[in-house]
Structures are given as structure tokens and as C-alpha cells.
Amino acid sequence: MRDMLDWLDHRTGYRALLKGALYERIPGGARWRYIWGSTLVFAMVVQLITGLVLWSAYSANAQGAWESVWFIQNQMAGGWLLRGIHHYMAQVTIVLLVLHLMQVLIDGAYRAPREVNFWFGLILLLLVLGLSLTGYLLPWDQKGYWATKVATSIASITPVIGPGLQQLLVGGPEYGHHTLTRFFVLHAGVLPAAVALLIVGHIYLFRRHGVTVPKSKKKRPDGYFWPEQVLKDGVASLVVMATVLGLVLWSGGAHLGAPADPTEPYAAARPEWYFLFLFQWLKYFPAGWEFLAAQVIPGLVLALVAAMPIIGGWKYGHRFNLGVGAALLAGVVMLTWVARVEDGADPAFVQAKAEAEAMAERASELASAPSGIPVGGGLAMMRTDPLTQGPKIFAANCSQCHRFEGHDGLGGEPSDAPSAADLAGFGSRAWLQGLLDPERVATDEYFGATEHVRGRMVRFVQRGVAAFEPDVREDLEKVIMAVSAEAGLPGQAEMDAAQEADIAQGRLLMSSEEINCTRCHTFREMTDGDAGPALTGWGSREWMLGMLHDPTDRSFYGNRNDRMPSFGADEILSDAEMGLVVDWLRGDWTSQHTPEP
Amino acid sequence: MSEHIEGESEVGSETAIGCDTDVQEPEGRRNFLSGAVALAVGALATLAPIGVAITTVLDPLRRSTKSNGMVLVTRLSAVPEDGSPRKFTVSADRTDAWATYTDTPVGAVYLRRVGDDVLALNVVCPHAGCFVGVADDGARFACPCHRSSFDLDGVVNDPASPSPRDMDELEVEVRNEDEVWVRFQNFLPGRDEKTPV
Numbered sequence: 001m002r003d004m005l006d007w008l009d010h011r012t013g014y015r016a017l018l019k020g021a022l023y024e025r026i027p028g029g030a031r032w033r034y035i036w037g038s039t040l041v042f043a044m045v046v047q048l049i050t051g052l053v054l055w056s057a058y059s060a061n062a063q064g065a066w067e068s069v070w071f072i073q074n075q076m077a078g079g080w081l082l083r084g085i086h087h088y089m090a091q092v093t094i095v096l097l098v099l100h101l102m103q104v105l106i107d108g109a110y111r112a113p114r115e116v117n118f119w120f121g122l123i124l125l126l127l128v129l130g131l132s133l134t135g136y137l138l139p140w141d142q143k144g145y146w147a148t149k150v151a152t153s154i155a156s157i158t159p160v161i162g163p164g165l166q167q168l169l170v171g172g173p174e175y176g177h178h179t180l181t182r183f184f185v186l187h188a189g190v191l192p193a194a195v196a197l198l199i200v201g202h203i204y205l206f207r208r209h210g211v212t213v214p215k216s217k218k219k220r221p222d223g224y225f226w227p228e229q230v231l232k233d234g235v236a237s238l239v240v241m242a243t244v245l246g247l248v249l250w251s252g253g254a255h256l257g258a259p260a261d262p263t264e265p266y267a268a269a270r271p272e273w274y275f276l277f278l279f280q281w282l283k284y285f286p287a288g289w290e291f292l293a294a295q296v297i298p299g300l301v302l303a304l305v306a307a308m309p310i311i312g313g314w315k316y317g318h319r320f321n322l323g324v325g326a327a328l329l330a331g332v333v334m335l336t337w338v339a340r341v342e343d344g345a346d347p348a349f350v351q352a353k354a355e356a357e358a359m360a361e362r363a364s365e366l367a368s369a370p371s372g373i374p375v376g377g378g379l380a381m382m383r384t385d386p387l388t389q390g391p392k393i394f395a396a397n398c399s400q401c402h403r404f405e406g407h408d409g410l411g412g413e414p415s416d417a418p419s420a421a422d423l424a425g426f427g428s429r430a431w432l433q434g435l436l437d438p439e440r441v442a443t444d445e446y447f448g449a450t451e452h453v454r455g456r457m458v459r460f461v462q463r464g465v466a467a468f469e470p471d472v473r474e475d476l477e478k479v480i481m482a483v484s485a486e487a488g489l490p491g492q493a494e495m496d497a498a499q500e501a502d503i504a505q506g507r508l509l510m511s512s513e514e515i516n517c518t519r520c521h522t523f524r525e526m527t528d529g530d531a532g533p534a535l536t537g538w539g540s541r542e543w544m545l546g547m548l549h550d551p552t553d554r555s556f557y558g559n560r561n562d563r564m565p566s567f568g569a570d571e572i573l574s575d576a577e578m579g580l581v582v583d584w585l586r587g588d589w590t591s592q593h594t595p596e597p
Numbered sequence: 598m599s600e601h602i603e604g605e606s607e608v609g610s611e612t613a614i615g616c617d618t619d620v621q622e623p624e625g626r627r628n629f630l631s632g633a634v635a636l637a638v639g640a641l642a643t644l645a646p647i648g649v650a651i652t653t654v655l656d657p658l659r660r661s662t663k664s665n666g667m668v669l670v671t672r673l674s675a676v677p678e679d680g681s682p683r684k685f686t687v688s689a690d691r692t693d694a695w696a697t698y699t700d701t702p703v704g705a706v707y708l709r710r711v712g713d714d715v716l717a718l719n720v721v722c723p724h725a726g727c728f729v730g731v732a733d734d735g736a737r738f739a740c741p742c743h744r745s746s747f748d749l750d751g752v753v754n755d756p757a758s759p760s761p762r763d764m765d766e767l768e769v770e771v772r773n774e775d776e777v778w779v780r781f782q783n784f785l786p787g788r789d790e791k792t793p794v
Contacts, residue, residue: 267730
């Protein structure tokens with residue numbers, strides 16, 4: 001063994017290299033305060049390891065990014081932990097960098113001859129921020145998409161080169177596939193290479209100049225990097241790793257929002273917390289100040305920090321630098337805090353956050369369902385989901401007249417009072433029981449605010465049904481079962497199947513002397529009257545689509561139609577949109593859990 | 598025996614030459630010329646890949662959004678009669694790098710009736726590109742990011758509003774009595790004038 005190592009040393013000289021690396025003399029001995037640089041190197045190594053593996057499962061295109069990240073997060077063994085470590089280590093790195101920088105400032109470790117190394121460090125800080133910014137977009141979720149749009153918008157306001165710069169960053173005039181390929185090459189290629197080079201340079205210069213020993217501690221005996229300082233660095237790295245693991249476990253892993261959608265508002269758009277101060281900063285500048293606020297002032301502040309090694313050489317220069325450093329840190333902390341407080345106190349933002357969270361969960365639920373993610377990707381999946389789109393279509397097109405459980409479908413309250421039936425549970429037995437309740441039929445829940453309040457149906461319920469004998473009432477329940485069974489609601493499927501006999505009886509009772517639905521409504525072969533909407537297939541998908549298409553058709557309201565637009569015939573809604581709102585109203589959507597009857 | 602050892606140590610010192618800091622720098626015109634030529638040759642050799650690389654990196658500058666023709670957005674009957682704004686998704690054909698999408702959502706507009714006309718506003722905030730929302734009271738547009746505020750005509754209505762210009766109005770036409778056609782375009786954010794992307 002020894003011979004082999006001798007041979008290797010003879011050919012490579014590795015022993016001298018190792019000796020140089022390990023037996024670096026530390027004046028005054030090893031100290032806990034020298035750990036920061038090493039923890040940062042450790043953090044970078046962790047990012048390299050986790051990043052490479054993430055890379056092996058990531059697809060940088062607009063129809064594969066969210067999908068592949070979802071797969072890493074939810075399907076791959078240990079994927080959520082891997083991504084969680086990468087995500088939280090990035091944040092811890094920023095904190096460590098700031099601590100490192102603060103220590104350098106306090107110790108005056110930037111002064112001659114260490115100026116160049118200070119600048120190396122500053123560039124490293126900017127590179128790490130660049131890594132964070134580019135990494136935030138890669139999952140291609142709503143959060144990253146909208147936050148990054150702001151960042152590239154800021155790039156575009158640079159005079160003269162701005163528009164070109166934005167176009168180069170984005171990879172074209174609009175966000176798309178090439179935005180991801182370009183951000184990815186920056187995140188996984190260009191920036192890490194630059195970081196690696198600068199770390200090598202940073203450590204080389206650090207070794208050249210040695211540690212900056214505080215004056216008061218110079219009396220202690222000298223020590224060596226190996227093993228005393230390495231032990232301390234190792235312990236510190238372990239603490240960093242434990243912190244990150246703790247964060248991942250506590251948070252349940254890195255967040256993944258709903259797939260990016262340029263046509264869906266995202267009112268919860270915020271940058272990562274360490275950029276929040278810049279976000280808040282922009283709020284204080286009125287129109288016309290964008291360039292100054294977003295680029296000139298931050299640029300000047302950076303220039304001032306870069307000039308610190310020079311300033312530090314002047315009389316009182318070091319104190320000035322400390323003052324500037326403290327003021328900057330205080331400013332950043334304050335702006336971040338104000339941004340948080342303002343958002344927390346803004347009900348619109350809190351609601352937007354909750355909605356974003358609901359969308360994210362829904363996207364994940366759909367992707368986990370047996371149908372999975374379609375070829376069109378996560379966006380196509382969301383756009384064809386009744387539960388996601390139905391309420392929006394309802395709120396925009398139906399809620400001027402109708403309500404859903406009293407609201408507009410999205411939980412809002414339209415300014416005008418309802419003027420048509422509440423459609424929550426339409427087709428169900430409960431909905432019909434309400435319709436046939438003399439107390440309720442003429443309220444806002446049903447026909448209260450429509451022309452039909454003076455119609456024959458309301459009269460029938462208020463006079464006829466109100467006077468039913470108990471045995472007829474029982475028959476009516478069976479009729480309700482029968483009519484509701486026509487809807488074939490997924491949520492009632494089990495109940496309908498179990499009570500097939502009652503339902504069959506109910507069908508016959510529909511033309512009984514007392515109840516006699518078919519006097520006005522057509523039902524299957526019984527076509528005595530067609531004054532009211534057909535009850536054949538009532539509440540089924542086809543029936544509802546027909547109603548939406550053209551309520552003035554003879555099989556629906558005919559010429560008795562009251563204000564209900566012909567959404568299909570007049571091309572107000574597309575077939576796909578009508579299908580989505582109908583499926584949503586019928587509770588017919590993909591779910592992890594079978595809907596409760 | 599001793600000769601052999603000496604020989605070994607010589608080899609050792611030769612291999613260690615790289616670590617020698619006292620390398621004498623050659624001088625003279627001849628060396629200067631060789632140096633200049635070496636640099637030129639090296640530069641020439643690397644120029645080709647760098648040149649090609651830069652050309653391809655700059656390719657996005659050649660790209661522009663294809664013809665901004667008018668697209669049918671909705672029917673007039675879907676635009677609220679009371680003049681309140683409603684969001685509509687705009688679908689059009691779109692080419693994104695290698696992929697061509699037909700009739701795909703490309704953006705969104707707010708449509709509202711102003712008298713007999715229809716006003717079309719791009720939903721993107723001219724400040725920093727966020728999605729402008731309608732304020733809770735429905736009386737104005739409000740951006741959720743940096744507090745830009747616009748009245749229902751899309752005009753900046755607050756001196757503290759950071760938006761440098763009004764919301765981007767889009768050309769709109771009502772055809773065949775009830776078809777609302779819009780010339781959908783995005784504009785560069787953060788500047789006074791409307792510059793199409």
C-alpha cells in the first residue's frame with residue numbers, strides 16, 4: 001500500500017498538495033468564527049449533488065417542466081426530499097452569505113491586501129442571487145412564472161438595450177419553451193461554472209493572505225487547518241444540513257404551484273423572501289422612476305459596497321463602512337418586514353394565496369388520478385377540469401341571475417340580487433325536494449325572482465302539493481327519486497342503483513292522477529303536454545347542454561323562456577365551456593375520493 | 598549505489614519544475630513575435646466557435662410575434678350590459694419555438710361596453726407585467742403586485758400609481774352585429790409609450 005502511494009506521489013506530487021491544503025497554519029488557532037466560508041462551500045457541494053440529480057429528471061420545456069417537477073416531487077423515490085433540500089439549501093445559502101459578508105465587514109477583512117478577494121466574494125453573492133432567480137422559474141408554476149415576469153420586465157426598462165436584453169433572456173418575444181431552456185442553461189451551466197471558478201479564486205486568495213485574526217486574540221498559540229479547524233467546519237456543516245432537513249420536514253418539502261398559465265390571473269405573485277425587499281422598494285416609486293428605482297439606485301448601492309475596501313483605507317473609513325452595512329441590513333430587513341405585514345393585512349392577498357393553494361392542490365390531485373397528466377401537459381389538464389373551470393365560467397356567465405349555494409360560484413357575492421334558481425345540487429333529490437316544497441318554490445332559491453313565479457308550476461306546488469295527503473306525499477318522494485335518477489348524477493349513482501324498484505314505481509307515478517307531471521311535461525313515451533321542460537333525461541349532461549344551448553327550444557322553456565340566454569345557439573359559450581360548467585354543476589369531475597351520495 | 602540514488606533525486610527535481618517560481622522569462626524581439634503569433638493563432642482558432650455561439654445565442658432577437666391579426670374573442674351578448682368589465686381569454690394560433698399550437702389561449706383581455714362601443718384592455722400591467730385585477734368594489738382596476746391603479750377606462754387614476762402609462766387598449770371591432778374581434782398584442786412594460794413586443 002505504502003509503495004503504491006509512494007509511486008503515486010512520485011508521479012503526481014499529491015502529498016505536497018495535500019499537506020499544503022491541510023496543514024495551513026492558522027495564527028491564533030482554530031476558531032468557530034472561521035467556519036462561515038467552509039459552510040458555504042459545503043452548501044455549494046450540496047446544491048451540486050442535489051442539482052445534478054434533479055437535472056437527471058427535469059425537462060426544460062413549457063410542456064414538460066411542471067410535469068417533470070411534479071413527477072420528481074410526488075412519484076420518484078425520495079424526490080420530495082431531494083427537491084426540498086435543494087430548495088431550502090438555496091435559501092440557507094443566502095443567509096450564510098449575508099453572515100459571511102457581515103463578518104468580513106466587522107473584522108475589516110476586506111482591507112489591503114484583500115480587496116480583490118472581497119470583490120470575488122461580492123460577485124459570488126450576485127451569482128448566487130442569479131441562481132436563485134433562475135431556479136425560481138424552472139418548475140414553471142404560477143408562482144415562478146409571474147414573479148419572473150416581473151424580473152424580466154425590470155430588465156426590459158434598461159435604456160436602449162432593455163428590450164433586446166429581455167428578448168435574449170426570455171428567448172423570444174414571449175415566454176415559452178426557450179425561456180426555460182435559457183434559464184436552465186444559466187441555472188445549471190453558466191452560473192455554477194462561474195461560481196466554481198470564483199470559489200477556487202476566492203479560496204486561493206484567502207490562502208494567500210491568511211485569515212484575518214482579531215487583534216485581541218493574537219496571543220493564542222497557532223494551530224492548523226487539519227484537524228482542529230476542519231472539525232469545527234464539519235460540525236458547522238452538519239448543523240447547516242440539519243437545519244435544512246428540519247426546514248424540509250417542517251414545511252413538507254418545496255412548494256409546487258399550479259402549472260403556469262398566462263391567461264389566468266395570479267394575484268399572489270411575489271418573489272422569494274430574499275427578494276421581497278426589492279419588491280417592496282418598487283412600490284414607493286411613482287411612474288417614471290422605474291429605471292432609477294429598479295436599476296440605478298440598486299446599482300449605486302452595490303458600487304458603494306464594492307468600494308468598501310478602498311473607503312476602508314481612509315480615516316474613519318472602516319466606521320463609515322460599518323455604518324453603511326448596518327443601514328443596508330436594517331433597510332432590507334425593514335422593507336421585507338413591511339412587505340410581509342402589508343400582504344398579511346391585505347384580505348385580497350390572503351384570499352389570492354388561498355386560491356393559489358387550492359389550485360396547486362387540485363393540479364396535484366388531477367395529476368395523481370388514474371387519468372394522469374395528458375399529452376398536452378399540466379395546463380391542458382387544468383383547462384379541461386370541470387372543478388377548476390366550471391366555477392369561473394359560472395361566475396362570469398351565469399351568476400348575474402343564478403347562484404351556487406348563494407354565491408357566484410367562486411365564493412363572491414354579485415351586486416345584483418339573484419333572479420333565477422340556485423343551481424347548487426341541480427338534478428339531485430334534495431334540489432327537487434326544495435322545488436316541490438310549497439314554502440320554498442317561490443323564494444330566490446327557485447322561481448322567486450323569475451317570470452315563472454306566476455306560472456303553473458309554482459301554482460301546482462303551492463296549492464296542489466301543499467294539499468297532498470300523506471300517501472300521495474310518499475308517492476311524490478318516489479317521483480322525486482325517479483326524476484332525479486334521470487340526471488344520473490355520479491354522486492347519486494349508488495343510491496339510484498340501490499333503489500331501482502322505488503324509482504321504477506316513481507316513473508309510473510309521474511302520470512298518476514294527483515301528481516301528474518306529464519300533464520305539462522313530456523316524459524319518455526308519455527307526451528301529453530309540453531308546457532314545461534322535458535323530464536326525459538332531466539338534469540343529465542345532454543339535457544343540461546341542451547338547455548344551455550337553447551332554452552327557447554320546445555323541449556325546454558319554448559316561448560315561455562324568461563331571460564335565459566341561448567349560450568350555445570348564440571355562441572356565447574363554446575361547447576367545451578358549456579361542457580365544463582355542466583360537469584361541474586353535476587359534480588362530475590375527477591376525484592381521489594368517490595363523491596359522497 | 599549512491600549514483601543510483603543521485604539519479605533518482607535528479608528525476609525528482611525535474612518533475613518538480615512546475616513548482617519552481619524562479620523561472621526565467623525569455624526576452625527579446627524574437628520571443629515577442631512568437632508570443633504575438635501564438636496569441637493570434639489561438640484567437641483565430643477560438644473565434645469560430647465563439648462567433649457561431651454568439652450568433653445562436655442572439656437568435657431570439659430575430660424572433661417576433663407573428664402577424665397580429667384580429668381574433669374573435671366573444672359575442673357581444675357576453676359583455677355585461679351595465680358597463681362593468683369582464684375578463685375574456687384570447688385564443689389564437691401560436692408558434693413557440695419548435696411547437697405550433699392552433700387556437701390556444703395566448704392572453705386575456707378585459708372587455709366592457711362604453712355606450713355602443715366595446716373597450717378592450719390587455720390584462721397585463723404596463724408597470725411590471727403582472728395580471729391586473731378588478732378591485733373588489735368593481736369600480737376600478739387594481740394590480741396586485743405594486744399597487745398600480747386604473748379607472749374602468751384603463752386610465753391611471755392615482756398619482757402614486759407606479760404604472761408609467763394607462764392600461765394597453767387594444768383595437769376592437771364588432772362584426773356581424775355581435776362578434777367582438779380584437780387585435781391582441783402585448784406591449785413592453787415599464788415605459789411611457791406603448792411599444793409592441
